Amino acid sequence: MDISVYRSEELTDADRAAWTTMQAKAFRDGLPQMANPFLSPEFALAVGRCRRGVRIAVMREDGPDGEPVAFFPYQRTTAGVGRAIALGLSDCQGIVHGPGFRCDAGELLAACGLAIWEFDHLAQGQQPFEHSIKGTFSSPVMDVEAGWEAYVARLRERSGRGTKGRLKLERKLAQAVGEVRYVHDERDPAMLRTLMAWKSAQYRKTGRSDRFAHAWITRLVDDLFHTHTESFAGLLSVLYADGRPVAAHFGLRSEQVVACWFPAYDPAFAKFSPGMVQHLRMAQGAAAEGISYLDLGRGHRDHKEVLKTGELSVSEGWVTRRHPVALAHRARRAPVRALRNTVVSRPELFRPADRLLKSVGKVHAWRKAS
Known part of the structure; x- marks a missing residue:
C-alpha cells in the first residue's frame, strides 16, 4: 500500500473530494461514524490553520497515482509524538475509510514518522488500532x-x-x-x-x-x-x-x-x-x-x-512502535488517564470531585469580584 503524507494545506482538491465522497457513502457502507463531521476534511484543514504539526496520510492501493482508499489526519511533534487531530477537543477520531479496509498500524506509523499515536475518541471499526484500545466508552x-x-x-x-x-x-x-x-x-x-x-x-x-x-x-x-x-x-x-x-x-x-x-x-x-x-x-x-x-x-x-x-461507542488508547519516545510518552500519560477514568466512572468519586471543582470555581469568582 502506498502511504503519502501531506501538510494540511498541501491536500489536493481531488483528494479532498474523494474524502468527502467516502464520508457521503458511510451510512450505505454500514460505517455511520465515518460520517461524523469531526472526521471531515474541513475540520482537519481548519485545525491545520490554527495549530502546527497537522498532517494527512493518504493511502492508496495502486501506487501514488491510484485512487485513495483511506485518509488519516493527525498531529505530530518534531520528536515523533502523534496525537489525534485536536486531541481533547474533537469527539470522533481515526482513519476515514470504506468497508473492508485493513492496514498495518506499524507500517502506517512508520510512514507518518510517528513513534506513538494517542487517541481519546476513536471511532468504531478501526482495524489497525483495535489491539491498542485501553478503554471504550458510550457516546x-x-x-x-x-x-x-x-x-x-x-x-x-x-x-x-x-x-x-x-x-x-x-x-x-x-x-x-x-x-x-x-x-x-x-x-x-x-x-x-x-x-x-x-x-x-x-x-x-x-x-x-x-x-x-x-x-x-x-x-x-x-x-x-x-x-x-x-x-x-x-x-x-x-x-x-x-x-x-x-x-x-x-x-x-x-x-x-x-x-x-x-x-x-x-x-x-x-x-x-x-x-x-x-x-x-x-x-x-x-x-x-x-x-x-x-x-x-x-x-x-x-x-x-x-x-x-x-x-x-468511542475508545481511547495509543498505538506505538518500539521507540524510546513512545515509552516515555506512555509513562507520562497513562497514570493521568487511568486516574481520570476511575473518577469519572465511579459516582462515589465523581460527585465529590465535581463538588470540589465547583467550590474552586466559586472561590475564583469571588476573588475576581473582590
Whole structure:
C-alpha cells in the first residue's frame, strides 16, 4: 500500500473530494461514524490553520497515482509524538475509510514518522488500532433518521410523563418571558461571541479549564463558524425569548450527522431549562434537514441520559512502535488517564470531585469580584 503524507494545506482538491465522497457513502457502507463531521476534511484543514504539526496520510492501493482508499489526519511533534487531530477537543477520531479496509498500524506509523499515536475518541471499526484500545466508552445519540415524531415516540416509550413535561418547557418559557423563537442556523457572529462568553463563565463557575481562554480554540471555532459547504458546516443554533437569546449551541454538521459540541445558556433563565428546550429544537431542526442522528459526545450527563435514544461507542488508547519516545510518552500519560477514568466512572468519586471543582470555581469568582 502506498502511504503519502501531506501538510494540511498541501491536500489536493481531488483528494479532498474523494474524502468527502467516502464520508457521503458511510451510512450505505454500514460505517455511520465515518460520517461524523469531526472526521471531515474541513475540520482537519481548519485545525491545520490554527495549530502546527497537522498532517494527512493518504493511502492508496495502486501506487501514488491510484485512487485513495483511506485518509488519516493527525498531529505530530518534531520528536515523533502523534496525537489525534485536536486531541481533547474533537469527539470522533481515526482513519476515514470504506468497508473492508485493513492496514498495518506499524507500517502506517512508520510512514507518518510517528513513534506513538494517542487517541481519546476513536471511532468504531478501526482495524489497525483495535489491539491498542485501553478503554471504550458510550457516546449517546439522538436518532432522528425516522423524523421528529418518531424520535419523540421513542422518548415517550422510555419516560412518558417525563417527556410530556419536557415538551411543555418551551410553552412555560413563552408564558413567563415572551414569544419563543428558534433559529437553527444563526449567521450572526455576535451570537457566537455571546455563546463563548456564556460557556467561559460556565467553565469558570464549575472549576473547569476555560477552553475559550486558549486563543487557538477561539480561532478554530470562528473559522468553523464561517465554513459552509454542502457536506459540512459549523452550525450555531440559538433559542430566543421575547427577542433575547436564552440558550445557544455550536456544533458541526456533515450531510447526515450533527456533532454536538458547545451548549450554553443564560443563567438568568435557568429555572426554565432553556438548554433542554434548545436540544429538543435542535433535534426537530435536524430531522427536518434529513439528518440521521445528533451525537451528544462521550460521557454520561443528566441531559444526555434524558435525550438519547441510542448509543455509539468511542475508545481511547495509543498505538506505538518500539521507540524510546513512545515509552516515555506512555509513562507520562497513562497514570493521568487511568486516574481520570476511575473518577469519572465511579459516582462515589465523581460527585465529590465535581463538588470540589465547583467550590474552586466559586472561590475564583469571588476573588475576581473582590
